[in-house]
Amino acid sequence: MAIESLFDEDHLIPIALLENTLFVFSSLDGCLYRLSHQTPRQVGEYEPVCLAEIESPFCVPGHPYIYDLVHTASLVTVREYPLTATGMASPRCRAYEAPPKETHQLTSLIPDAAAATLRIVFEPTAPNSPCLFTDVQSGITQPLETVRGTPRCVLSDGTVVSDSDGRWSIGSDANPQGHGDGTVIATASHFVIVRMSDKSGIWFSMVRTAGESDIEPPCGWTIVSLAASDKTVIAYAIHPKKGQRLLKAEPDNLTFSLMDSPCGTSQVFGMGAAFEPVVRSTGLLIGSLWQTQRTRLPGIAFAKNNLSLEYITPAEVPCVYVRRKESRANEIIVSLHGGPDSHELDDLRYGGIYWDALDAGFDVLITNYPGSAGFGAEYQEHAWKNWDAAVLQTADAINEFAAAKGVSGISIFGVSFGAWMGLQLSRHVKTRRLVAMSPLLNLTQHIQLHQDEDHNFRSWAEERFTQLGEKSLNGERYALACPVPVVILAPERDEIVLPASTQNSVLAATSACRQWTTITVPGNHYPHTSAEAAQRWTVLSNALTTNEC
Known part of the structure; x- marks a missing residue:
C-alpha cells in the first residue's frame, strides 16, 4: 500500500527522526514509511x-531502531535494525535465555531511564507469577514485582509505570506510589503524561514518583492533544474566539506560551x-505538514495561498469562515460536526472536501x-436538555x-x-438543501435503542436530553417538518445509526x-x-457542489 490520500496519512504514527528524515508507521497496513525533505517539493x-x-x-518512539523479537521455547532472538536516511541497515543479532512460552508471553518493549x-x-500467563524484564542490550533478565496492568516505562529512579483499562499506576502492588484514571500517552525520564477523556472532554496530567499534577492551559484555552x-x-x-494554536512549556513549571508555528488541527x-x-x-x-524540532516536512496535501480564513463568533457561536481571497x-x-460532544475548526476533514466546495464557488462556514x-463547560452544557434554544442560537448565528x-x-x-441539527435548522434558516452523511435523523429512536444496551450511554443521554417521546416514531416528525430537499449518504454497514432507522425516516x-x-x-x-473513504468523499463532493436542489 502507498500513502496516497489524507485518509492514509491520518493513520500514520511517527516513531523516529533522523536529521531531516521522519519514519512513520501506518496503523492501516502495518507498514513503515519514511518522509524526507532532501529536495524542495510542495507535497x-x-x-x-x-x-x-x-x-x-x-x-520505541524516539529510538532509531526496529527490533525483531522472536520468542521460541526458552530463547528470545533479538535482531536490531538501525534506521538510516535511506531505510534500514543490516541487523545486529543475538539470542538470550528467556522464560518458557508456557509461562510467559513477550508483550512489549519499553524504555528504562534508570538503566x-x-x-x-x-x-x-498464569496468576501469581512475576512479570520479567530482559535488557535488550545485555540479555540480563530480572523479575518485576507485581504491577497493576501492563508496564509502560521505568523512570530514572527505577519506578515502574503501568496502565490498563483506563487506569494508571506507579510502583508495584507491594510498594504502590500512586494510581488514578487515565492512559499513559508519553514517557520521559522522570515523568509520564496521562490522558483522561470522556464525552465531556479531555484532560491531561503529569505523573512523577512524587505525585500527579494536572496540566492546565492558559485561560480560555482547551488542550486537545499533548x-x-x-x-x-x-x-x-x-x-x-482565537481559534487554534500550539503551546509550549517546560516540564518543571508547565507555564504555557503560544508557539509561532503553523497550526490547523494538530496531533x-x-x-x-x-x-x-x-x-x-x-x-x-497550510495543507498537511509534520513539524519536528529540526524541520518542517510537507505532507500529502498542498498548502493553499489563495484562501482566506477567519475565526468568528456570530451570536457567540464559534465558527470558521473560509473563502477564496479574490x-x-x-x-x-x-x-x-457530529457528536454533539465534539468540535471542528480549521481542518481537512472528509478528504479535504471543503476545497472542492471552494473551487465550485461556495464559501464555507x-x-x-x-x-x-x-x-468551555458552560457553552457545552448550555444545550443540555435545552436543544431548542441551541438550535435557535445556531440559526441566529447563521442568519446574522x-x-x-x-x-x-x-x-x-x-x-x-x-x-439532526441540520433538520432543525432548516425550519429557521432559509436553506436550499441539506446534505446529511451517516445521519442521525431519529434521535428518539436512537436514544431508546442504545440506552437499553449500554449503561454508560444511558447516563450520557439522560444528562443531555429530556424524554423525547414514548414511541420511537415520534422522532420522524423532524423529517416531516424539514421543508427543504435532503440528500442522504447512508453507510451500508453503519454500526452507530441503524440503517433501518434511516430508511424509515426517508420513507x-x-x-x-x-x-x-x-x-x-x-x-x-x-x-x-x-477505498471506502475515497468512494464516500467522491459522493459527498458531488452532493455538496451540485447546483441542483
Missing part, C-alpha cells in the same frame, strides 16, 4: 521501508525522553453549535452571518448528530412528498479503509 512523498524479513517487529536501555517485557520530552511539553489547544506525538514531540497539522491554508461567494455551505466540546455578507443561498451539511418523508434522496455508500459510520 511529501512517503517511501515504503521493507519489513518483509522481520517476523515480529517492535519499536538507559530498553526492556523486553514478558508477562505471565506530549512531552525531558525538556519540552507541546500541546495543541483551541479557543472559542502531538511523544518521541521519548530525548526528542521534542512531533506535530502533525492539517488545515485549509472573491466572496454568494452561496455558503454551513458545516455541522464551519459551525460549532452550542453543545460542542472544547469551548448571511445578512452581514449578503449571502443569497445557504446549504447545510451535517454529519451524524450534525444531520416517512418521501411518503409525504418531501424531496429526499438516498445514496448508499460502502463502509461503517466512518470509513475503515482507503
